[in-house]
Structure formats: C-alpha cells, structure tokens
Amino acid sequence: MRIVYIINSLNGGGAERPLPDVVAQMRRCGHDVHVLALARKAGNATTWLEEAGIVYDILSPDPDRFASFPTTLAAIRRHAPDLIWTSLTRATLYGQMAGIALRRPVVSWQHNAYLRPWNRWALRATHRLTDLWVADSRFVAKCTARQLHVPEGDIIPWPLFTAQPDMPQATPWAGPGDGRIFRLGTLGRLEKQKNYGLLIETMAYLRDHAPQCRIHLDIGGEGSLAPQLRARITELGLRNVTLSGFQTDPFAYCAGLHGYVQPSHFEGLCIALHEAMQAGVPSIVTPVGAMADIVTDGQTGLFLNPATPENLATLLLRLYDNPALCAALGGAARQRVLSTYDLKTVTAQAATAMTRAEHLTHAATGPRP
Template sequence: MRIVYIINSLNGGGAERPLPDIVAQMRRRGHDVRVLALARKAGNAVAWLKDAGIAHEILSPHPDKFASFRTTLAAVRRHAPDLIWTSLTRATLYGQMAGVMLRRPVISWQHNAYLRPWNRRILHATHRLTDLWVADSRFVAKCTAQQLNVPERDVITWPLFTAQAHMPQVTPWTGPDGGAVFRLGTLGRLEHQKNYGLLVQAMAYLRDHAPQCRIHLDIGGEGSLAPQLQARITALGLDNVTLSGFQADPFTYCAGLHGYVQPSLFEGLCIALHEAMQAGVPSIVTPVGAMADVIKDGETGLFLSPPTPERLASLLLRLYNNPSLCARMGAAARGQVLSAYDLNAITAQADVVLGRAEQLVAARVGAMRTSARHPTPIR
C-alpha cells in the first residue's frame, strides 16, 4: 500500500530521529512511503532521510512556517495514498481532515505523555477521526487513552528505539585521580520541557560547594532557550558547562561520556536516554514518563527526586567518587536495553501495528467495492 507520512517538521527531535527505522519496517512489508513535512525548521533530519533513501517533501517555502492545510491536502491528493500516517499535533489535525475528505484511514503517533492544554482539547474532540493511535511506550499509551478518551483497543504500542549492539561503548570512568575530568552530557531540544536550567544551577552549586571535583557538563541540542541558557552560564561565570549544539551522531556522543543526565519535566519514551544506556553510560533522570519504567533506581541509573540543584549535585558526586558504581550501573543499563529493544522484539511489535494498518486499508477497499455493487437508491 501507499503511505503518506505527515510530520510537523524535519527539526531533528525525538519524533524525527526514528523515521528511518519506522520507514524501514514499513518497506519490509512491501509498502511505499513518502514523508510530507509541514515545515523544515532546523532541518537536521533531512540528512537522515536522504541517507536512508526516503522520499520526502517539505511543503512550506519558509523554514519556520508551517504549510497550510490547503497545500498539505493538495500534496496528499497528488500522492494518492491508501493510508495517512501522522506525527505530532498539527500534522495529525491536517491528516485527520484529509482522511475525512479523501476517505482514507488515518493512523496517528503519540510521542509524549504531556500535551499542551489547547492541543489536548482539540485532539480530545477529534480523536475519532484517527482510526488507530500508536504510542511510543506503554506509559504514553495509557496517557493517550486517558487524555483523549480513546478506547484502549484503538491504542497500540510501537517502541521507537531499536538496540544496536555494534554501536560505540563508553570508556568507563576510573576516578578523579590524576586530574581526570568526569564528562557529563545530555541530549535534547533546548526547551522548557527538558528543564536544562536546573543543570546549570547544579553546576554552579558544585563549583561553589565542591570546587575540588572536576565535572564538565555538555548540553547537546538546539532550541529557543539556547540564548537564555548561554546568558545564564556567562552570568554565573561557569567554565564547567558547554552548549555544543545539535549532535548528528548521538551514539558517538554518548560513548564519549561518563554520565548522562535527563532532568525533564515530562517525557515519552526518551530516545536519547536509551542511546546513553546502550552505550553503557550510567544515568541520572527525573522519574517522569516512560523514564520511570526504563530506569531501575540504583541498578541502571539514579532517580533525581526531588529535582533540585542540591540533589543533582549530590548524585553527581556519588558517581564521581564511585567508579565501580558507574561501571556496574552502565553495564546493567546496556544489558537491559539490548535485551528489551533488540531488533526481533521491535520487529514483532511493528508487525502487529502494520498488520492493523493493512486491515484498515483492506476494510476501506472492501467497503468501497460493496458500495459500488449496491449504490444507494435515489429517492
């Protein structure tokens, strides 16, 4: 079948990073896929699509402006899909309307446990226009059913991370002897959700209360809060924090760390955390979203609770002063990810979702044939 995959943008965040793997699973079952992006934004995902040979189209001539529904509908018509697949709220609303007008089934992703109030109200009102909702984790599936009032039978899970054992692994932390620097990192959009201001505060606290420790924080990502974060780092005079921008190769980035931190206010699956765990990096995370299910506190990582600068500083010092703990948690994290997200397990779940998609298309074709054989009489 022909699938048109509508997404908000090709920014390069958690919704775009799994696209090559998602499309690969669709192609494996013989389906033709074209990605339609409503805007380019930073365009970091463009290279991923090109490398994977994925046909894609950016519908807006302005990088930061979304295409109109009219433009999107025309593109969907032009590609004559059997199925419309959507990702993120604006793309989902456009896809739902196109589905009604073109009489095509619609499948929609949910990537996050939190929806902005206005988005939640809109999707709650339109949720029946999506035939099947796909969540990136069991936690997000529960949230989707509750927040949007979607029947549980219409929400299915497809984890958007596939473990790859051959990816680079961390060189374990051996301790501060000899002036070694503990490399701490995080990956994500520089937006309110990620709570990166807390990291800057924690690094200032460490400088003032534990000046003997040598911990350097690197924040990898782009976003609207970059100027604000940099201004705060400069104002505090911190030389132990770097904003390194978008990381095109997250696997190599994670393998260069000794510790990973994710202080998010809310999350879905959090692909970046899984990438760090796969590399064998011990993590410190807020127990929110699927991260609360993925991390086993004290075994594969540490929970940042309460999420305060002082608590984070104490957890960082715990890792800094305990190389054996870092090695043990990192190894356990890697083993957990390789077991839970191996290719066979993810393929099996993808097959369940794609099987449902194929049933939707078959049902539509059957209904059209029945209608053609038995037209409604004119009265």
C-alpha cells in the same frame, strides 16, 4: 500499500529522530512510504532521511512556517495513498481532515506524555477521525487513553527505539586521579520541559560546595531557551559548562560521556536516554514517563527525586567518587536496553501495528464519520 507519512517538521527532535527506523519497518512489511513535512524548521533530520534513502517533500517554502491544509491535501492527493500516517498534533489534524476528504484511513502517533492544553482539546475532539493510534511506549499509550478518551484497544504500543549492539560504547570512568575530567552530557530540545536550567544551577552549586571535583557538563541540542541558558552560564561565570548545539551523531556523542543526566519535567520514551544507556553510560534521570520504566533506581541508573541542585550534586558526586558504581550501572543499563529493545522484539511490535493498519485499508472506500 502506499503510505503518506505526515510530520510537522524535519527539525531533528524526538519525533523525527526515529523516522528512518519507522520507515524501515514499514518497508520491511512491503509498503511504499513517502514523507511529507509541513515545515523544514532547522532541517536537521534531512540528513538522516537521505542517508536512509527515504523520499520526502517539504511543503512550505518558508523554513519556519507550516504549510496550509489545502497545500498539504493537494500533496497527499498527488501521492494517492492507501493510508495516511501522522506524527505530532498539526500533522494529525491535517491528516484527519485529509482522511475525510479522500476517504482514506488514518493512523496517528502519540510521542509524549504531555499535550499542551489546546492540542489536548483539539485531539480529544477529533480522536475518532483517527482509525488507529500508535504510542511510542506503554506509558504514552496509557496517557493517550486518559487524555484523549481513546479506547485502549485502539492504541498500539510501538517503541521508537531499536537497540543496535554494534554502536560505540563509552569508556568507563576511571576515577578522579591524575586530574581526569568527568564528562557529563545530555541531549534534547532546549525547551522548558527538559529542565536544563537545573543542570546549570547544579554546576554552580558544585563549584561553590565541592571545588575539588572536575566535572564538565555539555548540553547538546537546539531550542528557544538557548540564549537564556547561555546568558545564565555567563552570569554565573561557569567555565565547565558548554552548549554544543545539535548533534548529528548521538551515538558517538554518548560514547564520549562518563555520565548522562535527563532532569525532564515530563517525557515519553526519551530516545536520547536509551542511546546513552546503550552506550553503557550511567544515567541520572527524573522518574517521569517511560524513563521510570527503563531505569531501575540503583541498578540501571539513579533517580533524581526531588529534582533540586543539591540532590543532583549529591548524585553526581556519588558517581564521580565511585568508578565501580559507574561501571556497574552502565553495564546493567546497556544490557537492559539490548534485551528490551532488540530488533526481533521491536519488529514484532511494529508488525502488530502494521497488520492493524493494513486491515483498515480494506474498508477505506466507505464514508468517514
């Protein structure tokens, strides 16, 4: 089966990060896959695709502008797919229209628990033009059914994370003796949903109320809020907070941490959290999205609820002062991820989705609704 996989961009965010694993699963089922990106944006995901030997085209000559639908349709037509697979809203709307024009079935991802109002309205109006919906977690599957009015039987969960036991592991926190620094980190797009401003305010709170603690916060990622966050760090005079930009090797990044924090307002699967847990790093997260499913408060991580600087500071000091707790949480987190997202389990779920997708192509020549 020839699959054209359409995605908004190759920016390097949550939807692009798992592309190599997704395409590998499709290939494992015997299918040929060609990726079409509507825009390059930062282009951070191109390295991952090239390392995996994945063929891709960027359809817009302007890195920051999306290709038009006619341009996209022409590219899809050139590749003569048996199936159109889409990721993110614009790519999904284009893919749905292409499915009508070419009389090809369409499969669409949903990656997040939250859709912007216009996106939610558009996808709710066109959801029947997608023949099969695939969600990156059971939580997102439920959100998709509720928000888009998609029958739950038309949504297949396919986790966008596969555990890799051979990835580097973090060195457990040994305690604050001898002036050691607790390395705290987070990974994600620097956008409002990630709530990274809270982390900066928390570091200022710790400086003023617990000056004896030596915690360094690094925020890894790119996004529109970078200038605002950088300005706030300067305004507060914080020397123990850095913005390190996009991380090409998130596994190595997580292995260099003593603690991970994800204070998001909403999430889907949150791949970065899973990468940190896989490295054996204790985490502090808001209990939203699928993070509330993989983290058990007090066992595989700590819940930040309510998400206030004072509460986060208390949880950070709890880790900072208790190396045994850090080791216990980190070890349990790693085992939870390795057992939940082992290759055999994820491959079986991917195969279920691919089998449903293959059945769609058998009736692909008839008129679309």
